[in-house]
Amino acid sequence: MSALTVSGLRVSYGAVAVLHDVALEVRPGEIVSVIGGNGAGKTTLLKTIAGVLRPTAGRISADSLDITGRPSWWVARHGVALVPEGRGVFGDQSVRDNLRLGALARASGRDAVTLRSDLDAVLALFPALAEKLELPAASLSGGQQQMLAVARGLMARPRLMLLDEPSLGLAPMLVREIFAAIQRLRELGMTILLVEQMAAQALALADRAFVLERGRITLEGSAEAVGRDPAVIEAYLGRRSSAPPS
Numbered sequence: 001m002s003a004l005t006v007s008g009l010r011v012s013y014g015a016v017a018v019l020h021d022v023a024l025e026v027r028p029g030e031i032v033s034v035i036g037g038n039g040a041g042k043t044t045l046l047k048t049i050a051g052v053l054r055p056t057a058g059r060i061s062a063d064s065l066d067i068t069g070r071p072s073w074w075v076a077r078h079g080v081a082l083v084p085e086g087r088g089v090f091g092d093q094s095v096r097d098n099l100r101l102g103a104l105a106r107a108s109g110r111d112a113v114t115l116r117s118d119l120d121a122v123l124a125l126f127p128a129l130a131e132k133l134e135l136p137a138a139s140l141s142g143g144q145q146q147m148l149a150v151a152r153g154l155m156a157r158p159r160l161m162l163l164d165e166p167s168l169g170l171a172p173m174l175v176r177e178i179f180a181a182i183q184r185l186r187e188l189g190m191t192i193l194l195v196e197q198m199a200a201q202a203l204a205l206a207d208r209a210f211v212l213e214r215g216r217i218t219l220e221g222s223a224e225a226v227g228r229d230p231a232v233i234e235a236y237l238g239r240r241s242s243a244p245p246s
Contacts, residue, residue: 002061003028003160003191004049004080009058011041011048018044019215022058026160031182031192033206033223035199035236041215042195043085046162049193050082051075062160076105081158083149085165085195091138095129098137098148102155109157122151125184143174150181161185163194167201179205199236203227211236 004026011019019041026032034042047053049060051072060068067075072082081102089098099122103115123130126147132140137148146166153161163182167175179201185192186205196202203209206223211232219226226232 002026003030003063004193005059005061006045006049007059009045009048009060010056011044011053012056017215019048019055022212022215022217024210024217024220026191026193028159028191029186029189030207031186031194031205033194033196033199033202033209034212035196035202035209035226035232036212037235038197039214040212042212043164044215045212046082046164046193046195049075050080050162052082073105076156076158077107079157079159080162081105081153081156081160082162083153083164083166085168089137089140089145089148089152092136094134095137095140095148096133098152099155102152105156118155118157122154125154125181126151141174143170143177146170146174146178147181150178150185154185158190160191160193163192163196165195165197167196167198175201199232200227 002025007023009019009022010017022045034045036042044053048055051067051070051074054069059066062078062080065078067078099119103110128144129147129151137145140148166178170178175198182192182205194202194206203223203226208221209223209226210217211219211226219229219232
């Protein structure tokens with residue numbers, strides 16, 4: 001069984017087509033990375049899976065449940081959590097309240113004892129948040145806000161997490177912390193679809209990868225194989241390929 005299956009997915013903004021017959025699969029316990037340049041359609045892909053956008057064609061299933069075109073609250077209630085680009089935390093709300101808001105998406109287990117247990121679990125993953133629970137989220141550093149966004153997603157008890165550019169705007173040390181946190185989630189068995197412009201780091205973390213260019217999947221395979229592709233090396237990894245010309 002696949003944790004996520006996308007087939008024939010097409011998405012448009014008005015008359016402008018953004019995704020063209022996109023197909024991908026994420027298996028349980030995997031980290032799958034989607035890499036590509038600005039405007040390739042990566043964020044559109046995640047928003048469509050999460051129900052923020054409606055597709056014009058295609059099918060999306062999570063754990064064999066058809067979630068195509070369902071509203072975002074319904075998709076979240078059925079185990080898919082989106083951690084959006086730009087973090088999307090509520091700056092005027094406390095860290096604790098942001099985490100509680102994440103729990104509203106879950107289908108069950110909203111009693112005080114369960115919520116306390118889950119809060120303790122996410123704080124164990126992100127200990128930097130533990131001493132800031134009563135502070136407004138706007139007072140956190142960029143890296144801490146990103147940790148809060150991921151922790152809030154976890155409070156929904158998802159089976160699949162969609163991470164959109166978690167390194168965006170962060171200093172290198174904080175980027176390392178965020179990727180270390182994603183690695184810890186993998187070790188806990190979380191299934192993750194990761195959109196990330198820092199291609200080298202994303203491929204190092206992932207099991208498999210897809211390259212999305214101009215709304216189309218142009219390459220897929222193991223992360224290692226995708227990272228060895230000469231076109232990927234030159235376009236996304238910041239160095240020229242040493243492969244001989246064909």
